[in-house]
Amino acid sequence: MRYAVEPGLYSLGESGVESDIFVTANYKLSFDILRKSLKGLNAWILVLDTKSINVWCAAGKGTFGTDELVKRVNEAQLDKIVSHKRLIVPQLGAVGVNAMAVQRQTGFRVHFGPVYAKDVPAYVNANYKKSDEMRLVKFTMLDRLILTPMEINPSMKKFPLFALIVLIIFGLQPSGIMFKDAWSGGLPFLGLGLAAIFSGAFITPVFLPFIPFRSFAIKGWITGILAAFTLMRAFEFSLLPAAASYIFFPLASSYIALQFTGSTTFTGMSGVRKELKIALPVYLIFTALSVILLITDKLSQWNVI
Amino acid sequence: MKYLLNVTSLEFFPEKCTGCGRCVDVCPHGVFAMRDKRAMITGKDLCMECGACALNCEFGAIKVDAGVGCAAALINSIITGGPPSCDCGGTTGSDCC
Numbered sequence: 392m393r394y395a396v397e398p399g400l401y402s403l404g405e406s407g408v409e410s411d412i413f414v415t416a417n418y419k420l421s422f423d424i425l426r427k428s429l430k431g432l433n434a435w436i437l438v439l440d441t442k443s444i445n446v447w448c449a450a451g452k453g454t455f456g457t458d459e460l461v462k463r464v465n466e467a468q469l470d471k472i473v474s475h476k477r478l479i480v481p482q483l484g485a486v487g488v489n490a491m492a493v494q495r496q497t498g499f500r501v502h503f504g505p506v507y508a509k510d511v512p513a514y515v516n517a518n519y520k521k522s523d524e525m526r527l528v529k530f531t532m533l534d535r536l537i538l539t540p541m542e543i544n545p546s547m548k549k550f551p552l553f554a555l556i557v558l559i560i561f562g563l564q565p566s567g568i569m570f571k572d573a574w575s576g577g578l579p580f581l582g583l584g585l586a587a588i589f590s591g592a593f594i595t596p597v598f599l600p601f602i603p604f605r606s607f608a609i610k611g612w613i614t615g616i617l618a619a620f621t622l623m624r625a626f627e628f629s630l631l632p633a634a635a636s637y638i639f640f641p642l643a644s645s646y647i648a649l650q651f652t653g654s655t656t657f658t659g660m661s662g663v664r665k666e667l668k669i670a671l672p673v674y675l676i677f678t679a680l681s682v683i684l685l686i687t688d689k690l691s692q693w694n695v696i
Numbered sequence: 697m698k699y700l701l702n703v704t705s706l707e708f709f710p711e712k713c714t715g716c717g718r719c720v721d722v723c724p725h726g727v728f729a730m731r732d733k734r735a736m737i738t739g740k741d742l743c744m745e746c747g748a749c750a751l752n753c754e755f756g757a758i759k760v761d762a763g764v765g766c767a768a769a770l771i772n773s774i775i776t777g778g779p780p781s782c783d784c785g786g787t788t789g790s791d792c793c
């Protein structure tokens with residue numbers, strides 16, 4: 392595991408019996424950011440084993456949690472190392488850490504520090520008081536931009552399969568699979584597929600708050616329909632494939648945009664569940680419909696109907 | 697940023713609240729505020745159901761059906777019938793919730 396830090400107790404500067412203890416995850420980035428923001432302070436860092444996952448995600452999974460914290464406090468014998476009873480845990484760890492339970496089991500009082508490590512020095516200077524600002528999790532355009540590769544990658548992994556299906560459908564002729572037909576007929580569809588990935592996995596996340604409606608599925612559909620409209624003008628389509636494209640690609644964009652709920656800092660389970668309940672049947676029905684349209688088109692070309 | 701309105705499973709029982717302020721302290725979305733030495737929900741639709749408040753309220757004044765608001769996790773749980781978990785797998789999935 393490339394991104395792992397060995398769990399356990401680390402010393403920063405001239406840490407001693409009075410020094411604060413900061414708790415973090417063994418995800419290298421979390422550890423490094425904390426270490427950097429504590430620069431110049433004498434402190435202890437207690438690293439929990441979160442399977443190299445960051446604090447928030449690990450707290451959600453329970454690996455950054457009460458039991459692991461209690462275990463590490465005992466293993467490091469913190470009561471022999473410091474003379475105080477303060478543990479400073481990142482606030483987002485509260486999703487997994489029950490402060491009272493930790494106190495009952497170890498005697499150490501959990502103080503939930505700022506959400507972001509960069510605020511730690513200000514928090515310490517303010518006598519361990521958090522401003523309201525330090526409590527809130529943010530989700531800036533830059534945050535969202537950084538996350539987009541993680542949205543694009545999974546979709547691109549599915550793209551070859553999609554491309555294969557498209558090429559087979561368009562290449563299929565009574566005489567066998569014609570490569571030339573596959574290419575000329577399928578190419579616009581491949582372009583539209585890439586456009587749907589772009590609108591669902593890049594445009595929607597980056598411009599999230601500026602796209603109307605709260606539902607991610609609708610946001611993704613809107614950017615998807617815009618992308619499809621823009622691109623469709625470049626191609627010559629007959630009626631049925633055009634209809635199939637307008638149905639399918641905005642929905643593909645919508646589906647991909649819905650996946651971004653996994654990376655946001657503000658979408659809750661009940662909301663996503665509600666979206667899926669409506670969206671999944673819509674995706675399935677209309678994908679089937681667009682396939683039927685394409686097949687109908689095919690059959691009419693072959694003069695079957 | 698607000699997600700869908702009126703969907704959160706967050707419940708608050710003011711009669712159990714002692715006004716310790718822990719919920720205000722742990723909520724990353726400012727859903728709670730202190731008013732007259734008691735907690736109060738001031739931004740219900742901001743709640744993302746992380747569960748931090750309910751876990752840390754010793755007096756059982758808060759209930760929430762906590763879980764991941766992640767489409768992939770929920771779709772997986774529909775397919776497998778298991779609980780929604782966001783194991784996107786792999787060792788490089790460290791940023792993935």
Ligand code: SF4
Nearest residue numbers: 713714716717719753
């Ligand atoms: S944590 Fe519980 S008891 Fe404390 S203020 Fe919040 S609701 Fe009231």
Ligand code: SF4
Nearest residue numbers: 723743744746747749
């Ligand atoms: S579940 Fe999380 S977001 Fe919702 S009120 Fe509690 S702490 Fe705040």
